[in-house]
Amino acid sequence: MTVPSRPLPATIAAPVEHELVIRKSRFLTLVAPVRSADEADGVIAAARKRHWDARHHCSAQVTGLLGDRARSSDDGEPSGTAGVPMLEVLRRRELTDVVAVVTRWFGGIKLGAGGLVRAYSSAVSEALDLASPVDRRVLQQVRVTVSHADAGRFDNLLRDWTGRSGAVLGEPSYAASAEFVVWAPGDAVPGLQAEIAVLSAGAVAAVGTGVERVVDVPRGAGE
Incomplete structure (x- = not known):
C-alpha cells in the first residue's frame, strides 16, 4: 500500500x-x-x-x-x-x-x-x-523467530516492549518455530533489536521486513 x-x-x-x-x-x-x-x-x-x-x-x-x-x-x-x-x-x-x-x-x-x-x-x-481516541500511525513490520521452548520468554518481552513503545504485537504463528510479528515506529526498531539481542545473547534477531502499514494505536501507548 x-x-x-x-x-x-x-x-x-x-x-x-x-x-x-x-x-x-x-x-x-x-x-x-x-x-x-x-x-x-x-x-x-x-x-x-x-x-x-x-x-x-x-x-x-x-x-x-x-x-x-x-x-x-x-x-x-x-x-x-x-x-x-x-x-x-x-x-x-x-x-x-x-x-x-x-x-x-x-x-x-x-x-x-x-x-x-x-x-x-x-x-x-x-x-x-x-x-477513547485511537491514533493512526505508520508502523514498520519486524519479525522475531524463536524456538517453541523460548516462545514464552519472548512473548513476555514483546508484550512489555510494545506496551511502552507505541507498537502493536500481532498474533504469533506456531509452525516449525514460533514467529512473532511486531508493528513498530521506525525510530523504535533499533531499541527492539537491542533488547532481543540481549535476551538471546545474540542468538535471535529482530528482522525488519521493509513492510509498512497504517495501524490503529490507543492514544497514550508508548508514552
Whole structure:
C-alpha cells in the first residue's frame, strides 16, 4: 500500500452516547467509529429507527484514511444550524472514520439559530470527551523467530516492549518455530533489536521486513 507522508487523523475506539438537555429540548448524541460512508449511513438509519418519535436526527460524518470525505445533515433544523456545526467539531478534533448523530426531542422552547449551533456543537463535543481516541500511525513490520521452548520468554518481552513503545504485537504463528510479528515506529526498531539481542545473547534477531502499514494505536501507548 501507499503510506501517506503526512500525519493521519485519529478515530475513536467504540461508540459513545451522551444526553444533553437545553431549555427543555433533549439532545441524545451517538458518536461511533465506522469503516465507510455506507456504514455511517447505517448508523444514522438505525438511530432514526430506534428513536422514531424524535423530531430531528441531525448528523455529520468524516470517512477515509485522510478524512477526505465528509457529509452532514440538518434534518429539518434551520439550514446551517446543526449538521455543519457538528461536522466542524469532528474536524477540529482531527477525526476520521467517525459518525455523529444528534437526536432531538423538541421541548417547546425555540432556541434560535445561535442557540441551535451551540447546542449541536456542545452535544457532539461532550460526547467525544467521553470517547477513547485511537491514533493512526505508520508502523514498520519486524519479525522475531524463536524456538517453541523460548516462545514464552519472548512473548513476555514483546508484550512489555510494545506496551511502552507505541507498537502493536500481532498474533504469533506456531509452525516449525514460533514467529512473532511486531508493528513498530521506525525510530523504535533499533531499541527492539537491542533488547532481543540481549535476551538471546545474540542468538535471535529482530528482522525488519521493509513492510509498512497504517495501524490503529490507543492514544497514550508508548508514552
